Amino acid sequence: MPPLLALELHGRIGGLIRERHDLLKQMSRMAPRCRRRLDAERAVAALTRQILAAEISLGPAVKKDRKS
Numbered sequence: 001m002p003p004l005l006a007l008e009l010h011g012r013i014g015g016l017i018r019e020r021h022d023l024l025k026q027m028s029r030m031a032p033r034c035r036r037r038l039d040a041e042r043a044v045a046a047l048t049r050q051i052l053a054a055e056i057s058l059g060p061a062v063k064k065d066r067k068s
Contacts, residue, residue: 006058013054020047 030037
């Protein structure tokens with residue numbers, strides 16, 4: 001993958017991780033079975049899938065960054 005695309009994808013992954021973290025913080029203040037919490041759980045699951053897909057598309061570049 002060209003370096004500029006990899007940098008862009010790293011930035012996108014960072015944004016998705018921040019969004020997922022914010023949703024998890026909001027969920028901690030919600031009632032266990034309220035509709036908003038269930039919607040947030042679905043959104044977190046979707047964000048997790050997007051993060052994984054983006055990391056997989058980066059390939060070995062992600063593994064190198066995480067080891068250092």
